[in-house]
Amino acid sequence: MESIAKYAIVFPGQGSQEVGMGRDFYDKYEASRSAFEEADDALGFSLSEIIFGGPDDELVKTAVTQPAILVTSIAALRAAEAELGRPLSPYCYAGHSLGEYTALVASGALSLRDATVLVHRRGALMQEAVPLGDGAMSAILGLDMATVRSICSESSQGEVCSPANVNAPNQIVISGNAGAVKRAGAAAKERGAAKVIPLKVSAPFHCALMRPAADRLRDEFAALSWKTPSAPIIANADASPKRSIDSIRTALYDQTYSPVLWSDGVTAMSDAGVGLFVEMGPGSVLTGLIKRIVKGVKTASVSKVGDIKAMADFLGRSAVNES
Secondary structure (H helix, E strand, O other), X not given: OOOOOEEEEEEOOOOOOOOOOOHHHHHHOHHHHHHHHHHHHHHOOOHHHHHHHOOXXXXXXXXXXXXXXXXXXXXXXXXHHHHHOOOOOOOEEEEOOHHHHHHHHHOOOOOHHHHHHHHHHHHHHHHHHOOOOOEEEEEEEOOOHHHHHHHHHHHHOOOOEEEEEEEEOOEEEEEEEHHHHHHHHHHHHHOOOOEEEEOOOOOOOOXXXXXXXXXXXXXXXXXXXXXXXXXXXXXXXXXXXXXXXXXXXXXXXXXXXXXXXXXXHHHHHHHOOEEEEEEEOOOOHHHHHHHHHOOOOEEEEEOOHHHHHHHHHHXXXXXXXXX
16 A cells, blocks of 8 residues: 555534434444543533434534534544554644534643533633624635635625635635625625535624624633644634644634635645545535645545545555654
8 A cells, every 4th residue: 555654633613413423433442432422521511422313403503503512523533543452643634614623622722621611601602702693604616716805895895705614625604793794605606606605604704793702712711721732733714733722722713704725735745745635524515625726636525434444444454754
């Protein structure tokens, strides 16, 4: 098998959730089961019951979705490590939006308990920042960043409208006041967008309307116990590696109301020599995006027990430099 000089572990964000996710990890691996139990205990209610049994309208609530995806992703990572019989030591970690918090747990910068409570709080603060229905998000496919920025500026008309997620070349999500986002969507179609897809979200994430949530989260960050991560975290806010606690907290604050520069982050990891991206957690959205962003890298997705053995065999046989 071709050797891989460096690998990265990446974690999905909100939108990848589904009822029943992670149940097979829970049933098979003690390490995964303990992750769900720890999250339940930290929150004071049975998050795992909602994850495994729904109902869906409860799971999709932002304050529930965020800790649910985080703990399921950590359960996937712990299952992979149990199968390998050793901790995974990637060159770096990254996560899409919420997934950046999961990356902090995986790297040891935050405990699972603290992170679970923090993202539960994050979800609630994001929901509270903008009344339901006042904000919106839409995905614009087929236009570049400069064009989307111009459209947002022209469409804002005194309201907020800006790029929120730069997911891949020509796949950009915009966010802001509902009227402005609707105007921008119409303008994007006129400018030749292949598709404009309104997203089913409960709040307009990663735009200036989230600034109040960011300010309150900064106080939450200060109250937590932090450790230096075992490997760099590639930040959403500026697509650069973070190791110091101060830089990590600043990056988390910024990403609350700033665009998620996922495409830039993946490109930076690839340019640094990362040849394998392993997505841990529900779904495989990031795996698909990574294939569109950089060519020639290897990808793997671990979202269920059936993926674990192949991933463990792959890492076990590969000459991976984990330093």
